[in-house]
Amino acid sequence: DQQVKQNSPSLSVQEGRISILNCDYTNSMFDYFLWYKKYPAEGPTFLISISSIKDKNEDGRFTVFLNKSAKHLSLHIVPSQPGDSAVYFCAATSNPNAGGTSYGKLTFGQGTILTVHP
Amino acid sequence: DAGVTQSPTHLIKTRGQQVTLRCSPKSGHDTVSWYQQALGQGPQFIFQYYEEEERQRGNFPDRFSGHQFPNYSSELNVNALLLGDSALYLCASRRGLAGGPYYEQYFGPGTRLTVT
Numbered sequence: 001d002q003q004v005k006q007n008s009p010s011l012s013v014q015e016g017r018i019s020i021l022n023c024d025y026t027n028s029m030f031d032y033f034l035w036y037k038k039y040p041a042e043g044p045t046f047l048i049s050i051s052s053i054k055d056k057n058e059d060g061r062f063t064v065f066l067n068k069s070a071k072h073l074s075l076h077i078v079p080s081q082p083g084d085s086a087v088y089f090c091a092a093t094s095n096p097n098a099g100g101t102s103y104g105k106l107t108f109g110q111g112t113i114l115t116v117h118p
Numbered sequence: 119d120a121g122v123t124q125s126p127t128h129l130i131k132t133r134g135q136q137v138t139l140r141c142s143p144k145s146g147h148d149t150v151s152w153y154q155q156a157l158g159q160g161p162q163f164i165f166q167y168y169e170e171e172e173r174q175r176g177n178f179p180d181r182f183s184g185h186q187f188p189n190y191s192s193e194l195n196v197n198a199l200l201l202g203d204s205a206l207y208l209c210a211s212r213r214g215l216a217g218g219p220y221y222e223q224y225f226g227p228g229t230r231l232t233v234t
Contacts, residue, residue, distance in 0.1 A: 004160075036225075043122070043208055043225030044161070089160050104212065105151065105174055106223060108160030 003027045004092050006109035013116050019077040021112050023090030026071060030092035034106070035064060035075045038087045047088075048075070080116045087111045120145055122211050122226035130232045131199050139194045139229045143211030150192040151223065152184060153208040161208055167192055196231075204233045 005024045013019045021035075031052040036044035050057040050064045050073065057064050063076045077084055090109040123142045131137050143150050149168045153161035163176040167186035181197045190211075196203055207230075210223040 006160075041227065043210075043227045045225070046222070091160075104149075104223070105163045105166060105176070106153075106161070106210075107163065108153075110158070110160045 001026075002110075003030075004090055004107050004109040006088075006090055006112050008112050009110070010113040010115070013080045013114070015082055015116055015118050016079045019075075019080045019084065019114055019116065021075040021077075021088050021090075021114065023073045023075075023109050024071060025073075025092050027092070027094075027107070028071075029094045030107070031095055032093050033064070033066060033073050034091045034093070035062075036089045036091060036108075037084075038089060038111070044089055077114075080114075082116050082118050085114055085116050087113050122147075122209055122224050124207075124209050124226040124229050126229060127227070128230045128232075130234060132234055133199055133201060135199050136195065136197045137199060137231060139196075139207050139209075139231070141192045141194070141209030141211075141226060143190050143192070143209075144224050147211035147213055147224070148190045149212050150186060150190065151210045151212075152192070152194045153210065153225075154178070155206040155208055155228070157205070164194070199233045201233050204231060206230050 003026050034049040035047040037047045038044045048059050048062045048064050050066050066073045089111045091106040122144050125140045151166040152164040155161040164178050165175040166173050170186045183195045186192045206228040208228045209226045212223045
């Protein structure tokens with residue numbers, strides 16, 4: 001049961017343009033969403049996150065949008081740079097202090113390979 | 119400030135053998151999680167350790183076991199290796215339930231396990 005899905009295996013974008021990466025989820029208990037970036041031979045590194053009580057969070061060139069009714073989130077990178085080329089993972093979790101049993105485990109999507117061409 | 123470290127970097131084992139992977143959490147972190155990342159897939163949660171106890175487990179068989187030591191470091195053991203166990207094994211650490219955002223998890227570089 002894939003609770004977090006990234007339906008685009010890859011995305012190719014020209015330098016300077018916008019990159020939009022999408023993610024869908026099915027579990028209504030998720031209340032925190034994260035994007036991780038992964039380079040080859042390295043572990044995932046945290047990029048940006050959003051709480052379910054918000055619909056937008058910005059950090060420099062990166063913005064994450066959350067549509068709870070559609071159970072959909074997206075990551076916008078503007079402007080895209082060649083150094084952004086990596087695998088991007090969407091992940092979701094739920095608050096272990098809210099009576100749940102997740103203990104903060106992360107549920108990941110399959111990843112999207114972003115290539116930014118100079 | 120040392121981040122999450124894992125050893126070894128690469129490992130080649132034969133079917134049926136046993137393997138132990140090691141993880142040292144980021145300084146100040148006391149909770150360690152293990153994830154398996156198969157080729158072309160996202161990381162999948164194996165289990166999480168806090169206060170030397172397994173707190174939560176994903177959909178992995180009992181062949182996968184772990185341990186957390188008093189210094190918060192952790193081991194992942196896999197018995198009776200199968201070809202399908204070939205994957206990148208990632209360790210992630212964070213502050214425990216009582217402190218710090220529960221979502222702030224830091225990953226190590228992983229151990230690439232190949233089973234032949």
